[in-house]
Amino acid sequence: MDIGVISVRYARALLKSATDTNIEDTVYANMQLLAKSYIEVPALRHTIDNPMLAKEKKLMLLETAVGGDSASPLTKAFIALVLKEDRENMIQFMANSYITLYRKQKNVIRGKLTTAVAVAPETEQKMRHMVESRTKGIVEFETEVDPEIIGGFVLEYDTYRMDASVKSKLNSILNTLKK
Structure with a gap:
């Protein structure tokens, strides 16, 4: 089997x-x-x-x-x-x-918040509540500090990804200038 x-x-x-x-x-x-x-x-x-x-x-x-x-x-x-x-x-x-x-069974969704610097617990909680209200589920939230993103944040859960990092904005501008 x-x-x-x-x-x-x-x-x-x-x-x-x-x-x-x-x-x-x-x-x-x-x-x-x-x-x-x-x-x-x-x-x-x-x-x-x-x-x-x-x-x-x-x-x-x-x-x-x-x-x-x-x-x-x-x-x-x-x-x-x-x-x-x-x-x-x-x-x-x-x-x-x-x-x-x-x-x-419990409608648990995994989420991840990546920031350039550590965020306050209140900020993390606000992000968790935002995701929970959008998904109507419980979110297991993981936070990660990645100085490479320079600033802003990257929020991922389920199949959703919101990249509001300075690094991605700079890359977008760079790609626009290359055209």
């Missing part, structure tokens, strides 16, 4: 269980942490995929990757089930599938 199909089935079952017990937000945070762990520690994948490593050690590693003692009991039970069924090589995909399904 296809990795994508299996991952989505496990993720859907986890989301249903989490929703039924009203802890889907906690499990979402656990799955985000797991996905982040796989990205930040590439050796985690090789270690978990190693058939010579005992299941108990894999369980310990994965529980640590989802937050250790602060992980929900459902998340821990899910990891144990995945290991029992010998599907540990797909757990990263399951975590990403859960994140996607959760965002779809």
